[in-house]
Amino acid sequence: MNKKRKSYSRNANAGRTGFKFSKGLIITVLAAAGIDSLLGYAGIHSLIPVNGTVPVFAAPRNSFIKATHSQQTGYYFLSQSAGGVKGSRGGSASVNPVYYLKKGSLESVHLINEDYETHSKHNFNIDQFKVHTKDLGYFESQTITFIADKVGTFEYYCTIHPEMRGTVTVEG
Ligand SMILES: [Cu+2]
Secondary structure, three states, rough: OOOOOOOOOOOOOOOOOOOOOOOOHHHHHHHHHHHHHOHHHHHOOOOOOOOOOOOOOOOOOOEEEEEEEEEOOEEEEEOOOEEEEEOOOHHHEEEEOOOOEEOOOEEEEEEEEEEOOOOOEEOOOHHHHHHEOOOOOOOEEEEEEEEEOOEEEEEEEEEOOOOOOOEEEEEE
16 A cells, blocks of 8 residues: 555646635645554545546545435435535425535535345446446445546436436536
């Protein structure tokens, strides 16, 4: 394992303007540094996003997504909003939701297969951010953390079911 410690990176905020560089982030950085000294390198390593090379010390924004099936809709993704997921306004669940992200934000996608009707496998991908889950069986889950480091509208999809797709829009 690479012992070389890299100091904290501002990559996650590279696209942000100054006013977004809030006290909250700095406090988060200090807190993460404290946790790091307790947990050691493994604790840090887990904060490296899939499309990054250095650890990022910030709390990710969480998006919870179910992969499921119903007779009427077929296969689909369902957002599990706890209020933090834009694109499913009002905290309700939505089918193949549209996600709106801010450039530079650290995002954790939590996918769970809850396809109790067909027990098919499912996966979740966003090519541009190197997000690729495994093929998850019924009730398996996986979390992937990435940085929304490109502006534009990108597709997320399941390779097994072409109808399971939606978009992620990253705004600068
Ligand atoms: Cu699928």
